[in-house]
Amino acid sequence: MDKTLEKRKVGVLPNRKRPRVDDEDGVIHHVKEALDEYRETLSKLLQKHDSESYQQVYWRPDIEAAMCQRKKGNLVNTRKQLGPIPGVKVGDEFRNRAELTVVGLHHNFRHGIEYMKKDGKILATSIVNSGRYANHVASPDILTYSGEGGNPRVDPKKPKDQRLERGNLALKNSMEEGTHVRVIRGINRFEVGTRAKKSSFRTYVYDGLYIVESFWQEREEFGKLVFKFLLKRISGQPIIIWGYCPIRVVNAVDRASPPAFNYICNVIYPDFFKATRKGGCDCLHGCLESKSCPCVMKIARVLSYNNTITGTKSLIYECGIMCKCSSSCKNRISQHGIQFKLEVFRTKSKGWGVRSRSYIPQGSFICEYVGEILQDKQVKQRRGFVIDATRHGNVGRFVSHSCSPNLFARSVLHDHDDARIPHMMLFAEKNIPPNQELTYDYNFIVGGSNGTTIREALLDKPSGVAPNII
Numbered sequence: 001m002d003k004t005l006e007k008r009k010v011g012v013l014p015n016r017k018r019p020r021v022d023d024e025d026g027v028i029h030h031v032k033e034a035l036d037e038y039r040e041t042l043s044k045l046l047q048k049h050d051s052e053s054y055q056q057v058y059w060r061p062d063i064e065a066a067m068c069q070r071k072k073g074n075l076v077n078t079r080k081q082l083g084p085i086p087g088v089k090v091g092d093e094f095r096n097r098a099e100l101t102v103v104g105l106h107h108n109f110r111h112g113i114e115y116m117k118k119d120g121k122i123l124a125t126s127i128v129n130s131g132r133y134a135n136h137v138a139s140p141d142i143l144t145y146s147g148e149g150g151n152p153r154v155d156p157k158k159p160k161d162q163r164l165e166r167g168n169l170a171l172k173n174s175m176e177e178g179t180h181v182r183v184i185r186g187i188n189r190f191e192v193g194t195r196a197k198k199s200s201f202r203t204y205v206y207d208g209l210y211i212v213e214s215f216w217q218e219r220e221e222f223g224k225l226v227f228k229f230l231l232k233r234i235s236g237q238p239i240i241i242w243g244y245c246p247i248r249v250v251n252a253v254d255r256a257s258p259p260a261f262n263y264i265c266n267v268i269y270p271d272f273f274k275a276t277r278k279g280g281c282d283c284l285h286g287c288l289e290s291k292s293c294p295c296v297m298k299i300a301r302v303l304s305y306n307n308t309i310t311g312t313k314s315l316i317y318e319c320g321i322m323c324k325c326s327s328s329c330k331n332r333i334s335q336h337g338i339q340f341k342l343e344v345f346r347t348k349s350k351g352w353g354v355r356s357r358s359y360i361p362q363g364s365f366i367c368e369y370v371g372e373i374l375q376d377k378q379v380k381q382r383r384g385f386v387i388d389a390t391r392h393g394n395v396g397r398f399v400s401h402s403c404s405p406n407l408f409a410r411s412v413l414h415d416h417d418d419a420r421i422p423h424m425m426l427f428a429e430k431n432i433p434p435n436q437e438l439t440y441d442y443n444f445i446v447g448g449s450n451g452t453t454i455r456e457a458l459l460d461k462p463s464g465v466a467p468n469i470i
């Protein structure tokens with residue numbers, strides 16, 4: 001890796017309030033503190049707005065909160081600079097454009113290209129790929145970025161040819177000088193469990209440093225000339241899995257990066273599907289011990305669900321939102337998210353795989369296989385619903401197949417009663433030592449009776465599509 005990348009400029013945090021610190025932890029702490037204060041200010045503004053039934057038509061509370069913080073001297077990294085920003089790491093995610101200003105990643109609230117003057121030349125410091133221009137992203141490592149100006153989507157006046165000035169000139173100069181440009185990527189996120197457009201919101205992730213490799217002009221929509229800049233990600237930076245990812249990625253085999261997909265934590269249901277659960281239990285003193293818990297009675301006798309799982313029944317009915325038992329109920333083991341330090345790693349012959357950095361006891365919950373629940377015509381005829389992790393998925397999409405696996409899959413219901421669309425959960429078949437690859441048999445039939453297997457779908461498609469069977 002380029003030596004200048006390693007040498008983070010700790011201690012350079014010009015603002016009126018905070019003392020200078022010289023260690024990286026201290027700087028990260030300052031940045032976090034500035035963000036926390038900003039978020040508090042924003043939340044107070046929004047509360048005030050609600051209570052005063054604010055009438056302003058165009059109001060940007062995120063920007064107003066940032067201006068407020070600026071006045072108080074609460075922003076960090078306020079001077080424009082090239083290269084990495086102290087206290088900000090690759091993969092850090094921000095809730096809006098104003099937060100980029102608060103931490104000093106990109107100071108301009110509106111323009112996608114930011115630049116500064118150095119030795120008489122303007123150079124690009126950062127770009128935001130917000131989706132307002134026709135930018136093209138081939139992989140996390142290569143980005144074709146459209147220049148600024150004359151965009152009818154941004155400015156409804158007559159579209160004009162772009163000129164080699166301001167941000168466009170700065171990117172050209174950066175190419176000539178070989179300076180690094182920070183890239184920030186806008187991501188559309190969805191409220192948990194839905195993909196309806198109205199429930200989406202945008203966040204911003206710092207993807208790291210890139211160099212501008214080339215640029216050219218193209219005639220685009222409305223016949224105007226636009227600049228296109230090809231940016232390449234500098235090697236040696238942490239690998240990014242696009243989207244929210246608490247999971248480390250390790251590649252000691254080759255130079256490949258994981259495929260681009262949106263990391264989600266919950267299944268995305270079709271718009272028509274409403275997750276509802278009719279009844280729950282009234283147990284107050286332990287469901288598994290109770291002889292009358294209706295949820296436990298739905299689980300077959302062969303199953304013992306006591307923080308770990310044993311038994312062979314393929315459909316499990318966990319206690320859920322309608323139940324009176326607490327969230328620590330022992331009949332709720334697969335609904336608390338991933339509990340082990342999982343790691344995606346490059347295998348020698350199977351692409352990516354998953355392993356755990358810690359020991360996993362037999363029967364433990366590993367992860368849910370999540371994705372978009374699809375129901376298209378062809379699928380309907382054959383299987384009903386499938387979980388498609390091609391565009392949206394989690395770590396489950398990287399778990400490989402084995403005929404002698406150390407995991408097994410089970411269908412679980414906990415937040416709704418629809419047995420056609422159960423959650424697909426992976427559990428440990430045996431005690432698993434750290435760093436051993438996790439695998440399951442794709443032949444597992446999810447809730448099934450017609451013989452369709454996970455293998456059939458997964459081995460067809462590298463990204464992974466798991467069937468759920470009516």
Ligand SMILES: C[S@@+](CC[C@H](N)C(=O)[O-])C[C@H]1O[C@@H](n2cnc3c(N)ncnc32)[C@H](O)[C@@H]1O
Binds near residue numbers: 351399459464465
């Ligand atoms: C759900 S994905 C698993 C993640 C995949 N290895 C990757 O790199 O994205 C399923 C695909 O992984 C590969 N795969 C999984 N298990 C395998 C195995 N035991 N041997 C060879 N390829 C395997 C196949 O290409 C399959 O289509």
